[in-house]
Amino acid sequence: METVFKKTEEKMNKALDALANDYAAIRAGRANPAVLDKVMVDYYGVPTPIQQVAAVSISEARVLVIQPWDKTMIQPIEKAIQTSDIGINPMNDGNVIRLTFPALTEDRRREIAKEIKQRAEDAKVQVRNVRRDGMDDLKKLKKDSVITEDDLKTAEEKLQKTTDKFVKEIDEVAAAKDKEIMSI
Numbered sequence: 001m002e003t004v005f006k007k008t009e010e011k012m013n014k015a016l017d018a019l020a021n022d023y024a025a026i027r028a029g030r031a032n033p034a035v036l037d038k039v040m041v042d043y044y045g046v047p048t049p050i051q052q053v054a055a056v057s058i059s060e061a062r063v064l065v066i067q068p069w070d071k072t073m074i075q076p077i078e079k080a081i082q083t084s085d086i087g088i089n090p091m092n093d094g095n096v097i098r099l100t101f102p103a104l105t106e107d108r109r110r111e112i113a114k115e116i117k118q119r120a121e122d123a124k125v126q127v128r129n130v131r132r133d134g135m136d137d138l139k140k141l142k143k144d145s146v147i148t149e150d151d152l153k154t155a156e157e158k159l160q161k162t163t164d165k166f167v168k169e170i171d172e173v174a175a176a177k178d179k180e181i182m183s184i
Contacts, residue, residue, distance in 0.1 A: 001138070001147055001155055008134035008159065012166045015126040019170060022119050023177045026112060031064040031101055041073065041080045050077060064099040112181045120174035124167050131163040
């Protein structure tokens with residue numbers, strides 16, 4: 001029975017982590033190195049994350065600075081950023097690449113807020129699906145006479161409390177990201 005709880009909680013944690021990673025990639029009008037997480041650079045024929053070929057730092061609130069360790073990597077990094085879906089044009093001065101994040105318009109903020117809510121709902125659905133699978137596992141244990149009816153009720157209540165905890169955490173993460181987007 002404990003293995004069911006452990007497995008269920010691990011899967012719920014993965015859903016929460018996936019949501020946090022999704023949110024990290026959302027541009028909020030201020031510089032955030034996480035927007036580069038999915039951008040791969042051709043490093044001598046091998047697709048490599050930018051963070052492994054350059055130092056990424058924030059010089060101002062809306063400016064991200066990428067300083068390659070190897071100066072020959074400036075062109076490939078610039079090309080990788082341009083072909084990615086970030087939507088920001090890199091500026092290259094020969095030594096570093098600067099990404100200036102434009103300020104968000106009110107309409108764009110609202111669009112992003114809707115997207116945040118939708119991703120939170122998707123994460124909640126994932127958590128609820130994990131709960132359903134856990135409940136099915138518990139009912140199978142009851143059917144196989146491994147646990148009693150009382151144990152099943154107690155386990156179902158515990159599983160519901162775990163689900164409620166994760167749904168609350170998802171709401172908190174979504175509210176924090178929403179607040180970040182809507183603040184000017």
